[in-house]
Amino acid sequence: MSDASRLQTIITQAVAARQRGDASGERRLLDDGLAIAPGHPQLLNAAGMRAMADGDLSLALARFAAAAAHDPDQPVLWINQATIHRQLGDDGAEQRALDRALAIDRLNFTAQLRMTELHERRGRAAEAAQGWAGIVQMAAAMPQRTPPVEDALARGRAFLSRHTGDLGHRIDDALGGRASRRMAACVDHMLGRRAIYANQCDGIHFPFLPADEFFDRALFPWFAELEARTPAIRAEALALMKDGGAGIRPYVRQEAGTPDNKWSGLDNNPDWSACFLYEYGVRNDEVCARCPETAAALAAAPQTDIPGKAPSAFFSILSPHAHIPAHTGVTNTRTIVHLPLVVPDKCRFRVGGETRAWREGEAFAFDDTIEHEAWNDSDEARIVLILDVWNPHLTADERMMLQQVYAITGQQMVGG
Numbered sequence: 001m002s003d004a005s006r007l008q009t010i011i012t013q014a015v016a017a018r019q020r021g022d023a024s025g026e027r028r029l030l031d032d033g034l035a036i037a038p039g040h041p042q043l044l045n046a047a048g049m050r051a052m053a054d055g056d057l058s059l060a061l062a063r064f065a066a067a068a069a070h071d072p073d074q075p076v077l078w079i080n081q082a083t084i085h086r087q088l089g090d091d092g093a094e095q096r097a098l099d100r101a102l103a104i105d106r107l108n109f110t111a112q113l114r115m116t117e118l119h120e121r122r123g124r125a126a127e128a129a130q131g132w133a134g135i136v137q138m139a140a141a142m143p144q145r146t147p148p149v150e151d152a153l154a155r156g157r158a159f160l161s162r163h164t165g166d167l168g169h170r171i172d173d174a175l176g177g178r179a180s181r182r183m184a185a186c187v188d189h190m191l192g193r194r195a196i197y198a199n200q201c202d203g204i205h206f207p208f209l210p211a212d213e214f215f216d217r218a219l220f221p222w223f224a225e226l227e228a229r230t231p232a233i234r235a236e237a238l239a240l241m242k243d244g245g246a247g248i249r250p251y252v253r254q255e256a257g258t259p260d261n262k263w264s265g266l267d268n269n270p271d272w273s274a275c276f277l278y279e280y281g282v283r284n285d286e287v288c289a290r291c292p293e294t295a296a297a298l299a300a301a302p303q304t305d306i307p308g309k310a311p312s313a314f315f316s317i318l319s320p321h322a323h324i325p326a327h328t329g330v331t332n333t334r335t336i337v338h339l340p341l342v343v344p345d346k347c348r349f350r351v352g353g354e355t356r357a358w359r360e361g362e363a364f365a366f367d368d369t370i371e372h373e374a375w376n377d378s379d380e381a382r383i384v385l386i387l388d389v390w391n392p393h394l395t396a397d398e399r400m401m402l403q404q405v406y407a408i409t410g411q412q413m414v415g416g
Contacts, residue, residue: 006036010030010033010043014046018050023054030050041068041071044070048060048061048064049080052080052083061085064080064081068081075104078104078111083114098115098118112135113152116131116135120159129159132155135153135156139156168191185353188353189353197213197352199328200328200370215367215392219393220337226363229296233297236290236292237341247284247287248315249270251272253268254267263325272316276313277298277315278311278312278314280308281306298313301387304388309406310388312388313387315383316386318347318383322375323373324373328369328371334368336365336366336388337365337386337388338365338385338386339363339385340360340383340384342382344379347374348377351372352371365392
């Protein structure tokens with residue numbers, strides 16, 4: 001039998017001895033193999049593993065180092081040395097060994113994990129955070145994860161959560177409450193506490209307009225007059241509902257045969273109902289006659305004016321425990337205004353990365369081409385007056401030219 005065949009037989013027998021817990025038999029076989037081939041990397045690594053299991057760290061380190069000297073391009077041989085250095089408390093030597101392993105394979109999960117743990121142990125928060133971020137990304141992408149990998153993933157997420165929280169507190173303290181909404185959103189995005197949402201227009205997308213989730217109230221000097229009418233507008237909305245709901249119908253009405261989609265649950269469902277005063281630019285004279293204060297408030301607002309398309313204005317009625325799913329609007333040339341009329345507890349409204357509670361009589365404006373959704377988790381109906389107005393960042397000339405564009409395209413353009 002050739003030496004190569006004898007060595008393979010010895011290795012096979014040594015593995016079997018280890019698996020059945022025969023430590024002395026494994027040692028004898030490995031010694032026999034090393035007597036034949038003292039520089040055999042696989043035998044040296046196996047002998048190192050046996051010595052480490054026996055608690056002989058000096059011998060284990062010598063075996064791993066010898067194996068790496070004969071086969072320096074195997075990351076596992078450097079990782080095994082790093083393991084011994086860790087047990088011996090030699091952080092510098094551990095890092096040098098891991099550096100060698102990562103120089104061979106930058107994406108070696110075990111080496112990355114051990115290096116990250118080393119940074120955390122040595123108090124290197126920035127390096128540890130970067131390392132844990134990489135570990136979490138690698139582990140999350142694995143189609144099947146072993147328990148140790150799951151453990152690493154959980155530890156990584158926990159560290160990053162603590163690290164981000166600490167950074168957030170330090171930044172918040174430094175800014176001392178002086179941060180604008182934009183600055184606060186910038187910091188939150190940097191720390192992973194919120195996403196930044198972009199416009200998604202199904203119709204005309206007017207470029208270079210600020211994509212703000214909630215508009216600055218200062219852009220709407222007429223809000224105070226609208227809000228002053230809240231009691232009268234609320235009374236008219238409640239009277240409509242009390243009188244049998246004439247003109248009130250489900251907001252979502254899909255064409256027959258529409259495939260299942262996010263709106264299917266609300267299709268022809270009164271959980272989200274509306275009573276329109278204006279719809280696609282057409283005034284509902286009957287409803288406006290019954291709601292003169294509301295009609296006057298709308299006439300005083302800078303509503304969009306595009307024949308066949310805008311304005312729209314309606315009482316939005318969200319039933320108890322109803323949810324309007326996340327969605328986006330048609331065009332950023334308009335702005336949607338909410339005047340909350342009846343707002344029970346446990347109601348909220350999200351636009352992009354910011355969630356607010358409606359407050360009765362406090363109007364706000366938002367860009368509906370940014371993803372938004374609404375919840376009513378109370379036991380009572382929520383009622384809001386909704387109207388669309390021109391985007392306040394458009395100039396008077398741009399508004400006029402948009403009207404000309406729509407007049408030319410008419411119904412030939414999809415969306416709008």
